[in-house]
Amino acid sequence: MTVGDYARAVLRSWLVVVVLAVLGATGGFVLAKLTPETYSSTGALLVTSDRGESTSELVQGSAYVQDLVATYVLLARSELVLQPVIDELELDTTPRALASTITASSPLNSVVIEVSATSRSPRLAQEITSAVMASLAVVVTNDVAPLDANGNPTVRLTVIENANEPRFAVSPSTRNYVLIGGLIGLALGIAFSVLRAFAWQTVRDRGDVQRLTTVPVLGEVVETRRGTTLPAAILNNPLGIEAESVRAVAANLNFLKVDGGLRSIVVTSAASGEAKSSLVIALGLMIAESSKRVLLVDADLRSPSLAEYTQLDGGLGLTNVLIGESSLAEAAQDWGTDGLSVLTSGASAPNPSQLLTSQRMTDLLAEARKEFDFVLIDCAPLLAVTDATWLGNQTDGAVLAVLYNKTTMRGLEKVLHAAEVGGLSLLGSVLTRVPRRGVSRYGVGSYGTQPAQDPTGLTQRLRRRGRAR
Template identity: 40%
Template sequence: MELRDYVRILHRNWIMILILLVLGVVGGAGYAALQQPSYVASTQLYVSVRTEGAATGDLVQGTTFARQMVTSYVDVVGTALVLDPVIEELDLDETVSSLSRRVTATTPLNTVLIDVSVTDGNAARAAEIADAVAASFQNAVQNTLEQPAAEGAVSPVQITVTEPAAVPTSPVSPNTRMLTLLGGVIGLALGVGIAMLRTVLDNRIHTLHDIEALTERPVLGGIAFDPDAPKRPLIVHADPRSPRAESFRSLRTNLQFLNLDSGPRIFVVSSAGPGEGKSTTTANLAIALAETGARVALIDGDLRLPRVADYMGLEGGAGLTDVLIGRMDVADALQKWGRNDLYVLPSGQVPPNPSELLGSAAMDDVLQALGEYFDYVLIDAPPLLLVTDAAVLGTKTRGVILAAASGKTKKQELSGAVRALDNAGVQLLGVVVTMLPTKGPDSYGYGAYTYGSTHELDGTPSTKATGRLGRWRGRKSAPKKRTTARA
């Protein structure tokens, strides 16, 4: 992955990362608040050798001896010889072993000093124990360890307290700032780790980069997500100045540059699975093409679960199936929609053999007749992975346009749809990404530039009409029509 991919992952999951960061900070601070505070009191001892009236050489030897002994005395501080008297004197309810873990003795390098530190939950008691340990150690060395054999003689080693223990004013632990920072770091690392794991495990289409990795065919356009799409599926007509309507016009522009060679422009629109916006994409694209003055035919080729008639507000009882079985002429089945040259051919009744009908010679005749008159013919076909209808229609047309829903279509599903077209010898013209978020790293950029105000277009609203069209096969003039307009 590139740097921008990591940035996109962080951007996509920033809310979760922020929540875990805050939880980590709160957790660290809460853990610190629950810990019992610990105080450290320290005292310092000076070890010397008595050399009254001695020569300079004896003084040097005494200092050297003291330095050698100090390293051994450090280990003596934590023994029962020193700590038993402390426990007895202060009446401490603990053993030598437990007290030894709270007593630390160190000596700076090349010195005759011993630093004794005591850790306790009570500041005053910590200082009291430190002084008691120093006094006990002093007594143990001078009267036991270094006691001369001659009676009444003075120990050659002298222990002097140079700095008595002071009552500490602030605890050394818990370190609230460090624990809070550590909690934040852990929360941040956990958030980033989960974000990366979600990205690795997420096999859905999100960005154009995901599609480019699956197919070399171009991305023809991106349709922004609209939560109100079920209420107003024909956004190009319902709100023609909205950013989403503009996205369909951009798709229209890209479609006009496909296959500039001669021949009818007949396209199939399908998807890998259901619910990816192929039908609304086909209907809105047909309206956008008709806005340019082109003659457009919209065919509902989904003979299993038709949607186009409902979206367009037309009667769908008679349509393509009636034409294919010879019950009705295609000119009679076409219904004009709106003020432009847009005609809709509903699916008609759901047949028991959709694939056979769509692959029949009668379907070839219908497409040939429509291709001779109309500038564009759009066919809404069923999903590729569920049935073979779209692949069958693709062999009779210029190719298939795939709709893939951002955040819904899985990568393996899109790959399977592409393979299905390759196996059938059908050309994949491009991919339309639907349901793109309007904000965030996966947005397609629509909405940055829009009209200053939204007004209804001049003229009457779109009308739906049923009636007979004249026999126009092979004719380039506008068909004669008799319509019954309804608001």
């Protein structure tokens, strides 16, 4: 994936990224409010030496003291210093636990020791800091500092900055918590977007298809309103945006083969539920507009749908013709508009592959091309069975239905490989159920405001069937 691919992945999941960032910031705010406030008090001690009267002795004494400062910094958090503090303040804790609230440090090349104590009470933080400095000074003077010839300590600690009572809590910082929480949520959102793009990248525009193949994208079919099928929307309003989007696909079919034009095509998909059947019916309606005789053939014998969604009799159809029980003229039924006929799947057959690959099927296709100007065949998904490959080689080629935001890039890649292996000529692809909000980008618009009349009630029956497969 390129940088542009990563950017597109994040943009596609921008709502998830924003929601996670807001949730992270909200979580940080709540955590800050639930976390008890902590106060810190700081004081400072100066380490000096009484050794030496001459200049050289004073210099040696200063270097000697600097060597001792690091030791006294560690000593400030020892049990020897902290136990007297616990006893004096009557604290209900242990030296080890108290040491976790004490911080002692010394600025570089200095003889100053800074002592800090934290507590949930500002007053107690001040008292602990003062008590620790006092205890450290006593321990150094009485127990640790070297003695001179007279038995006096050579090092002493002097308080140069008394512990202050803090006015503001040092933690939690609501602003920092919110910022960190928001950044964590943002990072999770971006990670989710990228992982989703890697694991389940779906086709969202014609550019996704064009990155994998040189097969042309014939157009984008607009998603219908809820409860309405694509054929019903076209019959109800032949000048609506649904009809115009399919009309554009039908027009582009004319440019695929200049010499002689197309006479028969197979419409298939990568998997089931990618709106190939509704595309077949809709294309049939649009092609029949130009006074052509069009035949729709339901060759998806394992999961037929044309009879169900056109409300035609499915008991007589393709299988009956293939086994010699009926002729094409007897089995084909007029539907929808003048010049459009539908050959349903017919009676259920236990051997669909044998029927579709038979010589009788080849003869039937040749007969259909003589009787009709255009033959559209609804076939099973290409990745499920090889029916589409066989029938595609008996016709002018295949058109692939690609469902917006469902067909995965991996699935599309498998389809292209299967077509190449089977020698199937892919004429083009059609993006189906594209959101209506994006149709203006494709130059599709509505040229009529009044829906066409439906005296037979056909579109009402189609609406009740839900979306075509």
